[in-house]
Amino acid sequence: MQIEADVSKDGVLTAKLPDRYRGKHVRISVEDDESSRTQWAALSEILDEIETQEIQRRGHQDILKSLREFCESE
Numbered sequence: 001m002q003i004e005a006d007v008s009k010d011g012v013l014t015a016k017l018p019d020r021y022r023g024k025h026v027r028i029s030v031e032d033d034e035s036s037r038t039q040w041a042a043l044s045e046i047l048d049e050i051e052t053q054e055i056q057r058r059g060h061q062d063i064l065k066s067l068r069e070f071c072e073s074e
Helices: 031-052 060-073
Strands: none
Touching: none
16 A cells, blocks of 8 residues: 655654555655666666567467366367
8 A cells, every 4th residue: 555645854654545544554665766767777778688588479379289288188
């Protein structure tokens, strides 16, 4: 679940949570926008590299046929 919150100038976080969390301990994780961008850039680079690989493309009918053949061989 993602929740948006406001942080005041003195660092107080204010968030509205669903009623089921009232009176309970919750954990808040804060991600720095810069680290998120870095992670996305790295992931994008990996995906770009994968797309350049010579990977045989298969349609869903071919995949289903292979699955049926595998199940029948058991």
